[in-house]
Structures are given as structure tokens and as C-alpha cells.
Amino acid sequence: MFDTITAKSGLTNRLSLSVAALTFASLFGIQTQYVSADTIILKSGQKIEGQVLKTQQDTLFVDIGVDVVKIPVDRIAERIEDTPGKDVEKVKQDSGLLRTAKLPIRTVKELVTRFAEGVVLVQTPDGLGSGFVVSDEGYCVTNYHVVEGQTRVAVTIFHRTESGEFERVAVRDVKIVALNPHFDLALLQIPKQKDIKFQPVYIAEDDSQQEGDGVFAIGSPLGLERSVSEGIVSTKNRNMEGIVYLQTTAQINPGNSGGPLFNTKGEVVGVINMKLTFGEGLGFAIPVAYLRHFIQNRDAFAFDRTNPNTGFHYLEPPRRTNPKQPYEVVKE
Numbered sequence: 396m397f398d399t400i401t402a403k404s405g406l407t408n409r410l411s412l413s414v415a416a417l418t419f420a421s422l423f424g425i426q427t428q429y430v431s432a433d434t435i436i437l438k439s440g441q442k443i444e445g446q447v448l449k450t451q452q453d454t455l456f457v458d459i460g461v462d463v464v465k466i467p468v469d470r471i472a473e474r475i476e477d478t479p480g481k482d483v484e485k486v487k488q489d490s491g492l493l494r495t496a497k498l499p500i501r502t503v504k505e506l507v508t509r510f511a512e513g514v515v516l517v518q519t520p521d522g523l524g525s526g527f528v529v530s531d532e533g534y535c536v537t538n539y540h541v542v543e544g545q546t547r548v549a550v551t552i553f554h555r556t557e558s559g560e561f562e563r564v565a566v567r568d569v570k571i572v573a574l575n576p577h578f579d580l581a582l583l584q585i586p587k588q589k590d591i592k593f594q595p596v597y598i599a600e601d602d603s604q605q606e607g608d609g610v611f612a613i614g615s616p617l618g619l620e621r622s623v624s625e626g627i628v629s630t631k632n633r634n635m636e637g638i639v640y641l642q643t644t645a646q647i648n649p650g651n652s653g654g655p656l657f658n659t660k661g662e663v664v665g666v667i668n669m670k671l672t673f674g675e676g677l678g679f680a681i682p683v684a685y686l687r688h689f690i691q692n693r694d695a696f697a698f699d700r701t702n703p704n705t706g707f708h709y710l711e712p713p714r715r716t717n718p719k720q721p722y723e724v725v726k727e
Contacts, residue, residue, distance in 0.1 A: 432445055435466060437472060438470055444499070445457040492534050498661050506660075507613065510613075510657065510661050512554065513528045514596075516620055517535075517542070518551065521544075525615050525655075525667070533584050533585035533586065535584065535585055536653070536690075538581060542574070542583070543574075545571075549567045570583060571698040571700075572584050572693065573693040573696040574696055580685065581653070582689070597661065598663050605628065606631060610627060610628055610643055611623060612624050614651035616648035617648055640681065644676040647669070651667045665682055667681075
């Protein structure tokens, strides 16, 4: 079995490149701007993932994060280019909503540019929070406590215009689809908007992130729209009142609730829902395992408009077709 070398194209990795590597790149006229990580499969079977900096007739220069390596072209069996828009997307059949994709590691700046449009501001008469779009039909995830007891919900979409700037689009009459008070999750549906296409985010397939892995949050803490905070996973299994949470050093404040916690690939690994009041860098997020369970079983948590505080919807019992007693009383 061969090992795989994966480039971690984060800012810290780029700063850690040796002076020799930078000089080398400068001498050969290599552009150091970000290039999506390509996959290079050698004829011997090894696989290398990194940023292709320059292509010559007989040599490929690849940035693997800690150095620039030269790969002879005649040793390459296949090169798989990875560019925005070419991610392998697949809709989960069990939920019909959540999407996953094979994504390369990118910098936080690039991930924010790409996925920030999928994060929304959620507003109710009693306050505000954050949320994120998970499907083309406008389905949106947030926290239960953000919409608890409410029947009127509005969201603000940050739509990117052709000039690259973001414009605020306020949408009212957002539908509450399902509520789960136990795991503090809610599913909304934003009405379709003319000339605006929803930009859903991708959900991690499992809880494979580990302590020390980089994460970042996008939300509206204290109403400060589109704020980004970066940190790491402090622990992946913090048990609080029988529920396991992701603990993170990413700064969390009121208004972040319901927003996504991304990994360094741009996948949502958790739904932010709380922080310790008298602590710094002690934020918590609901793992994707709970989110997937909620979405897959959303019919069991369907919103009942006549009772907005409940997370359950009970069907009416069937009426009896036989007016007689279901059994006869035998007197002895």
C-alpha cells in the first residue's frame, strides 16, 4: 500500500515554506497565487496531491505545502485537475436534502469566498441568529432556540452580485418545517426568490475531524453580519447533559447560534449552538451525526403551527368503525 501526500494549503503552511523554496519559485518565474490542489498519480502507483505551480515540457512543479517538488512528466500516469465547479457532488438519497462533495483543502479566505453565500441571518420578533442553506429548494438549518415559540421568521440572504459584492436580500414568510428541541435543531424553508439561486453548503459525511484540526465559523454575532472566526477542534466528544458536542476555540457569541462550523475543506462539521458565558474560546457545536438524524427523520419532528413550542407532530387516532364495545363483559 502506498502513502498519499496531501498538501495542506493553509496560510500557516504557505508561511512555513523555506526561503530556498521561495527563491526557487522566484527564479523560475513560478506564480505563487493559489491554485486548486490537483491529484498526480505516478506510474509506480503513488499519489501526490498539491498545487501545480508550473508546467514545463518534461517537468511538473508541485507545491505540497512544505516544499516544491519536481515530478518528471514521463513518470506521471494520470493528472486529475481540481478546479472550482468540478467537485464531485452527490445528493444523499436517505435524506434527500444534505449534500456531500470531495473537496480539497483550501485557505479560510478562499473557503469564505466560496461558501459564505450559503450562510444566512435568521430573524424573529424576539431576536436573531444564523443559519445555512442545505438544498436548492431553500431548506435552511438553524437552532431550535433561535425560532422557539415563533410563528413569524425572516432571513437575510447575502447574495453575490456580478461585480463580486454582496447585497442584502430580506425574505419574509419563511416556513418552519421541523423542530427538534432535544438536539436544538430546526429546519426552515426559504421561499424561492426571483433572479436569486440558493447556494447550498456541503455537509461532512462523518465525524472524522480530530482534536487540533482547523475549523472556522461564519455568522452574525451580536448582529455583526458575515463575521468569520477561526480556531481548532478542542475536543470532538464533550459530553454535556447526555449529548455529545464539538468543542472549539473559534470565537462564538450570541447571534452565531444556528450557523455552520466548517472544516478546512469547506464541509460543515457542526451546527453552532452555545458557548460558556464566563469563558473565552469555549464554543460548542452540534455534530453532523445529530444533524443527519434530524434531517432523515424530519417528518417525526414536523412543525405544528397550532403548538409552536412542540418539536413533535402527532397524527389523529383513527375513528372507530364499530359503535359497539370492543369486547363483551361476561357476568358470572
